[in-house]
Amino acid sequence: MELETKNKIIANYNMFFYATMCHVCKRFGDGVCLKKCGGCRMIAYCNRQHQKQHWSQHKSLCKAIQDVLQGFKMEDHGISEEWDDQKLNLILLISFKLGRPLEMYEKETFQFPRECIVCHEQDGQSLEDCQSCASISFCKDHKNSIKHKDTCVFLELCLRSNLLFINGENNTLDMHYLQYVFDTDIFRNMNDFINAYGNIQTESEMLYNILAARHLQYLTRPLTLFHTMQILDYIPQRKDLVIHVLAASYVEETTLMTWEILLLQPHADTRAKQIAAWKSLVLEYYRITKQAVVDVREIHTNPLFNNASINRKLPSEAVLVILEELGKSGNASPLDKTKQRWLVYWHTLEEWGDIIYNWAQENGFTGSVCTFFELTQGEDTNEQEFNGLDTEVLIRSLKTLEAARKAEIISFDDNQGVKFF
Ligand SMILES: [Zn+2]
Ligand SMILES: [Zn+2]
Ligand SMILES: [Zn+2]
Ligand SMILES: [Zn+2]
Structure with missing residues (x-):
């Protein structure tokens, strides 16, 4: 595998942990020689400089691990739930010892240490890492014993996503399109939804999948609930629908707006208001610019429907809904049968x-x-x-x-x- 990060120190390397990587530059693969921290043997680096870089942050944890492990032995009885429970206990003990909760990447050093996925062998000499996902290791005995291909696809997606975002690209997720979602009826699944609204523009399939996954992780809960409400024909009786998000993680906290999709969609009057606002905006725009033709295939270049400076991105499906509505009030009509080109007029x-x-x-x-x-x-x-x-x-x-x-x-x-x- 190519070296992804070229040996440079990454500013936010503590964002995640992979036992198969240098923690500081995130290099991995057969070409990279990693040395474990001699104190705790839980974290690895590709050279002394990178170890030194991390030492001030790692020192207290390293010491706590050594202290706790003196009196704590992980026992493997071949039951993976039990093995996971022991890891959680270890995290708890170390957190007590440190007097602070562990950071996410610190927890991950215990949850995902470099070990054989089957027998939990941790002897680095006999382990081989999956070169695609960098997430799984096997001992010699178990190299071919389980099917990894199916899960590897998703783990590789996670890996690529992590590497992409740790390098500082596309770190902010723009979900403003949710304000302009009109007709959830036309979507049968999440991919349809993201295709129509996500506004993801890239040639790379992997990058598309990564970006789609980033949106989907926030949308999956509200849209699942929305879909359930549709199946059950449930229409909220009150306008002030209250949603209790139990055990909310930071993901929910930072993306509360995704839940508003439930508030926007089922209410006919909210939708009517949205459409009315869009209709007058469109007519005003065409009046001022003295234009008359909308080409649905070219709306991405139309500053009215796609305006980065005010974070407005309207997908073609939504533009069509608006045009149809303009047609109903006598302010627009299609110029061709496929309804790709429309004539718009601010007076009927x-x-x-x-x-x-x-x-x-x-x-x-x-x-x-x-x-x-x-x-x-x-x-x-x-x-x-x-x-x-x-x-x-x-x-x-x-x-x-x-x-x-x-x-x-x-x-x-x-x-x-x-x-x-
Ligand atoms: Zn390194
Ligand atoms: Zn250490
Ligand atoms: Zn094994
Ligand atoms: Zn893999």
């Missing part, structure tokens, strides 16, 4: 028709012909709201006048115009 077509017709009447254009150019670009209409109107929107508006027998669209030469009655 009938309203535009009336506005143009009233202008024509008030300014003496009844009975005469105006070209489309004159209507939308001409000097006579400079002050008018429809000056600059998209041609397709104009044509559709004039067609409503045609239907009401108030005007007729006519073509002449290479030009198009309208005659008002």
Whole structure:
């Protein structure tokens, strides 16, 4: 395996512990020669400098381990639950001895020491580490005795994730998209959900999986509960739904907002409010920019739907929901059958028709012909709201006048115009 971290001291190396790695630079694999701490023999380093680097943080624990182990012997009766219990007891004793709770990585040195996964042999000489996940070791006898391939996939995902985030990349998880989740009905599983909303942009499958896993670990609880409520047809009777998160870990504490997804979804009026807010935002944006066409395939480049500066990222599914709603109120219509391109207009077509017709009447254009150019670009209409109107929107508006027998669209030469009655 390639050397992942190139021998450099990683700033937050105490974020996690792997018994198969240098604790300070996180190098591992056949090419790396590790030496255990001579005091406790629980933690390893690739060189003296890295051991020295960690010593001030490790010293007190190292001493406590030696003291406690003098009177404590782990006994292996071949029952893995019992073996795990003994590890927990050891952690407790050492914590008493130190007079403080152990840090997460310190606990991990006891929970996941370098030992044969089958027989718990800890003699480093006879152990071999899995080179893919760096999480599992085998003694010579048990190298081929259990199936590791299936679990290795997930352990490797954890490893890659740990290495990625310890190197300081993508450490903050942006979950603001949850505010814009509209229609959970369209999701059948977590992957669908993340595909639609997670906004994960990477070519690498491994990186995609890592980032997806980071989102999913927070979303799995609320979405599972949400799904259960759907299956049971349970609709909360009160608006102030109270969720008790029992035995909350720091993960829950830091991601409480994920639970709000339950508050947002089932309430029809909340959803209606969200959609109404989006509708007016979209119409305002298209009014100010004098644009008219939304291409759903290109919304990632549209500052309205995808705006990093205000943490707004709307997935295409949600944009479609908004467009459909705009369609219902007469403010949008699809330009093609697949509903990829839409025409958006901040007045309905009938309203535009009336506005143009009233202008024509008030300014003496009844009975005469105006070209489309004159209507939308001409000097006579400079002050008018429809000056600059998209041609397709104009044509559709004039067609409503045609239907009401108030005007007729006519073509002449290479030009198009309208005659008002
Ligand atoms: Zn090292
Ligand atoms: Zn030590
Ligand atoms: Zn073994
Ligand atoms: Zn493995």
